[in-house]
Amino acid sequence: MRSVIDIVDLTTEEIDGLIKTALDIIKNPEAYSEKCKGKILATLFFEPSTRTRLSFETAMLRLGGQVIGFSSASSSSASKGESVADTAKVISCYADIIAMRHPKEGAPYVASKNASIPVINAGDGGHCHPTQTLADLLTIYREHGRLNNLTVGFCGDLKYGRTVHSLINALARYTGIKIVLISPNELKVPTYVKEEVLDKFNMQYTETTSLEDSISELDVLYMTRVQQERFADINEYNRLKDSYILTPDKLVTAKEDMSILHPLPRVNEISVKIDDDKRACYFKQVDNGKLMRMALILKLLDDAKNGVEGIVSNDNNYVTDEVKCLNPSCITATEQELPHVFKVVDKENKIYRCIYCEKDGII
Numbered sequence: 001m002r003s004v005i006d007i008v009d010l011t012t013e014e015i016d017g018l019i020k021t022a023l024d025i026i027k028n029p030e031a032y033s034e035k036c037k038g039k040i041l042a043t044l045f046f047e048p049s050t051r052t053r054l055s056f057e058t059a060m061l062r063l064g065g066q067v068i069g070f071s072s073a074s075s076s077s078a079s080k081g082e083s084v085a086d087t088a089k090v091i092s093c094y095a096d097i098i099a100m101r102h103p104k105e106g107a108p109y110v111a112s113k114n115a116s117i118p119v120i121n122a123g124d125g126g127h128c129h130p131t132q133t134l135a136d137l138l139t140i141y142r143e144h145g146r147l148n149n150l151t152v153g154f155c156g157d158l159k160y161g162r163t164v165h166s167l168i169n170a171l172a173r174y175t176g177i178k179i180v181l182i183s184p185n186e187l188k189v190p191t192y193v194k195e196e197v198l199d200k201f202n203m204q205y206t207e208t209t210s211l212e213d214s215i216s217e218l219d220v221l222y223m224t225r226v227q228q229e230r231f232a233d234i235n236e237y238n239r240l241k242d243s244y245i246l247t248p249d250k251l252v253t254a255k256e257d258m259s260i261l262h263p264l265p266r267v268n269e270i271s272v273k274i275d276d277d278k279r280a281c282y283f284k285q286v287d288n289g290k291l292m293r294m295a296l297i298l299k300l301l302d303d304a305k306n307g308v309e310g311i312v313s314n315d316n317n318y319v320t321d322e323v324k325c326l327n328p329s330c331i332t333a334t335e336q337e338l339p340h341v342f343k344v345v346d347k348e349n350k351i352y353r354c355i356y357c358e359k360d361g362i363i
């Protein structure tokens, strides 16, 4: 069964196809208003959300389908100890497609392995958020007319910002992309993003702590919130939360056509004084998210109907229960019966990467 857990589950041609569908929906919304008649989307949100849950629900309703679901773990049987795997099997009896958000990294992956219907990752811990990336790509495409030859700056919490990890991963497939990583030293992008994406695809990137020094070279500035909910130490969060605040004076040296993106919610990292600047695109991103989720629901239901499987990897270099994941945010930390499966990255140097959360494990 075809699911989308990570942006790498979609080929470049498929992403381009989703953008094409989204642009067609803008032109001909009526033509899509009954495409999902009789179909049900289940939104399983174990963590708070405004945009992602409501845009998935709006997307399905705009396609003529129906929606069931819950918006917090406390209103589901997870609060009684039900596993993600059992939840996925149960919901497969009720719905045609699942959108799942979960605080534990790898939970939607576990769901996809146990559901008999497509599962879409609507954000798992600090790991990834592929449908936000689809919204981001459509926004960049509509603002700049291309996804190639762009300098993209990511600013803020690059450690826990799952949308950052997914968008860097998506941009790796386009040519002429330069990445500027702007963060405090404590919130740099994780090692696996550097090794598995930036280095692996020979992406041109620089790291800096200064937004002011780099803003003039950017075509896209992707601001992010410091993710309070991922910090174990509230004092550390308070020390870092206001590292970057985009104010009109900081835009003086920015390009006239630079686009400012933010996955939202914002706290105070973009001043409201910027909202009327023509470069502010974060509310356009919200609308683009709904359109891309419509396109993705259509595609996955179509693939399920036609028996189309996802991208099949030939990589069989995995070990099971020989290595342990110590990431407290990994789904294996709370669901004890899950096997600890690791990709062997470098056997000699004992580098093993957890298939659920992509953090390195220990033997």
Ligand code: CP
Pocket: 048, 049, 050, 051, 052, 053, 123, 132, 263, 264, 265
């Ligand atoms: N961008 C985003 O994921 O927003 P929500 O947390 O409100 O869904």
